[in-house]
Every structure is written in C-alpha cells, then in structure tokens.
Amino acid sequence: MGSGIAQVAAASGAEVILHDREQKFVDRGLSVIGKNLDRAVEKGRLSQEQRGHIVGRIRPSTTLANFDVDIAIEAATEHLETKLELFRRLDDETPPEAILASNTSSISITILGAATSRAERVIGMHFMNPVPVMKLVEIIRGIATSQPTYDFTKTLAEKLDKTPVEVRDFPGFVSNRVLMPMINEAIYALYESVGSVESIDTVMKLGMNHPMGPLQLADFIGLDTCLAIMEVLHDGFADTKYRPCPLLKQYVAAGWLGKKSGRGFYQY
Ligand code: CAA
Numbered sequence: 001m002g003s004g005i006a007q008v009a010a011a012s013g014a015e016v017i018l019h020d021r022e023q024k025f026v027d028r029g030l031s032v033i034g035k036n037l038d039r040a041v042e043k044g045r046l047s048q049e050q051r052g053h054i055v056g057r058i059r060p061s062t063t064l065a066n067f068d069v070d071i072a073i074e075a076a077t078e079h080l081e082t083k084l085e086l087f088r089r090l091d092d093e094t095p096p097e098a099i100l101a102s103n104t105s106s107i108s109i110t111i112l113g114a115a116t117s118r119a120e121r122v123i124g125m126h127f128m129n130p131v132p133v134m135k136l137v138e139i140i141r142g143i144a145t146s147q148p149t150y151d152f153t154k155t156l157a158e159k160l161d162k163t164p165v166e167v168r169d170f171p172g173f174v175s176n177r178v179l180m181p182m183i184n185e186a187i188y189a190l191y192e193s194v195g196s197v198e199s200i201d202t203v204m205k206l207g208m209n210h211p212m213g214p215l216q217l218a219d220f221i222g223l224d225t226c227l228a229i230m231e232v233l234h235d236g237f238a239d240t241k242y243r244p245c246p247l248l249k250q251y252v253a254a255g256w257l258g259k260k261s262g263r264g265f266y267q268y
Pocket of ligand 1: 036039104128129133134175176211212217221
C-alpha cells in the first residue's frame with residue numbers, strides 16, 4: 001500500500017520520499033508505480049510528460065536518518081512492535097512539527113502516539129487497497145490528536161483526491177469492524193462446509209453486488225493481515241463474536257497468505 005500512497009501523493013504534486021528497509025522493497029514499489037502509470041498513459045489519461053513529472057517527484061530511500069518531511073505516512077506490516085519501533089524512530093528523525101500518520105488497518109493510534117513525544121501530531125490515515133482506485137481514507141483521531149493535525153490530514157486526503165471520513169480510535173475503527181467479521185464469517189461458512197469457496201463468493205458477488213467475494217477479498221488483503229485484524233478485534237472487545245476462524249489460523253500457519261504468497265482460498 002505504501003507505493004500506492006506514494007503514487008497518489010506524487011500525482012497530487014507533492015514531493016515524496018518512498019522509504020523501505022531494503023532497496024529491493026523500494027524497487028518493487030517503484031516498479032508497481034511505473035506499471036500503474038504506464039496503464040494510465042496507454043489509456044490516454046496521462047501524458048508521457050506528466051508520467052515523468054510524477055516519477056520525478058518520488059525519491060527512493062533506505063534510511064530514515066534526518067527524515068525531513070511535513071508528514072510521514074507509515075504503511076509497514078500490521079504488527080504492533082514493528083510500528084512502535086518505527087514511530088519511535090520517526091519521532092527522533094523527523095522535524096518536531098512533522099505529523100506522523102499510520103496507514104494501520106486496526107492498531108490503536110493512541111498507543112502509537114504514546115510511543116512518541118508528539119502524540120498530538122499522531123493520526124491514522126487508513127487508505128484502502130488498491131490505493132490509486134479506492135476513494136476512501138478513514139481518518140482516525142487518537143485520544144491526544146489535536147485539531148490542527150486533524151485539519152491538516154483531512155485537507156491532505158482531499159488534495160490526494162480522496163474522500164476523508166473521520167472515525168474514533170476503537171478496535172478496527174469502522175472499516176474493519178464491519179468488513180473483517182463478514183470475511184471471518186465467510187471463512188466459517190467454508191470451514192463448516194456450508195458452501196464451496198466459489199459458491200460463497202458468488203452469493204456475495206451476485207446477491208449483494210460486492211465487486212469481489214469475501215474469500216477473494218481476503219486473499220487480496222492478505223490472510224495474515226485478516227488474522228491480525230481479527231485478533232485486534234477479539235482482544236480489544238474481549239467478545240467471542242470476533243474469534244478468528246480456526247481455518248483462517250491454519251491457512252496463515254501454512255504460509256497460505258493469499259495473492260502475495262501464490263496461494264490462499266484461490267491459487268495465483
Ligand atoms: N492498482 C491500481 N489500479 C488498479 C489495481 C491495482 N492493484 N487493480 C485494478 N486497478 C484499476 C484498473 O486499472 C481499472 O482501471 P480503469 O477502470 O481506469 O481501467 C480499474 O481499477 C478496474 O479494474 P478491473 O477492470 O481490472 O477490475 P475490477 O472492475 O474487478 O476492479 C477492483 C478491481 C477495483 C480491485 C474491484 O475488484 C474492487 O473494488 N474490489 C474490492 C476492493 C476492496 O474492497 N478494497 C478494500 C479492501 S480492505 C482494505 O484495503 C483495508 C484494510 O484495512 C484491510
């Protein structure tokens with residue numbers, strides 16, 4: 001998702017630093033951006049010149065030292081310790097007035113804020129996948145997030161041609177509190193042999209007009225991410241209605257993580 005965020009930010013005219021731990025991950029992000037932009041050129045929505053300007057505004061980086069930005073948007077793995085470490089580092093390396101935003105799909109913004117010395121400038125900026133296509137950005141206010149931080153982030157989302165929606169910092173926010181139990185329930189329906197993968201997805205696609213069935217969508221999001229989000233809901237609300245399906249746990253244990261690993265509920 002980081003490359004998608006970098007792409008829409010650069011397309012809006014912003015100067016972007018695309019950071020990852022290793023060059024190969026940065027290269028992968030740049031390659032995805034290049035392919036997306038090529039498709040837009042082929043379809044006549046972008047000129048070669050505009051494509052060049054967008055790419056020219058993205059500076060690749062593998063170091064966070066002296067990270068001179070107005071806002072950093074973190075999009076690391078959905079793993080609390082990883083994000084805490086990154087937020088502490090960003091707190092040390094970015095200018096004190098910079099906003100630190102997280103694209104987390106379920107981790108508490110209040111907890112991330114508390115790991116820094118600037119909780120009032122920490123906020124959730126939750127994009128949807130694929131970022132260049134999906135209009136929503138869920139903006140999550142931690143308990144300490146200030147009004148100027150919220151206003152800046154909302155305006156930025158609009159500049160990126162997205163529709164911001166404000167939500168409060170509760171497990172799963174709104175998007176995944178509603179979406180993930182539906183996906184988990186679809187996995188239970190498979191686990192209990194109520195229907196096959198294809199029949200469950202077809203019911204939801206043709207019956208509810210969803211663009212993708214829930215099992216295909218789970219593969220697309222990543223089954224490890226789905227499990228991490230269900231665990232945040234389960235722990236956060238201490239309610240058994242959010243218990244992750246054992247089949248989801250088994251797939252993740254097997255390394256069947258969906259599209260990114262070549263196998264999930266479907267083969268890729
Ligand atoms: N990156 C960039 N553009 C993409 C893309 C990608 N990965 N995938 C598709 N597109 C573009 C295509 O180029 C195409 O553009 P044009 O219309 O301009 O030609 C457009 O999207 C439609 O693509 P397709 O015709 O190939 O396929 P589609 O009609 O099936 O649409 C889809 C693809 C937009 C992904 C659609 O299937 C969809 O909306 N799926 C559901 C997506 C969804 O629910 N996302 C949220 C996931 S949850 C999340 O992200 C947050 C979380 O916390 C877990």
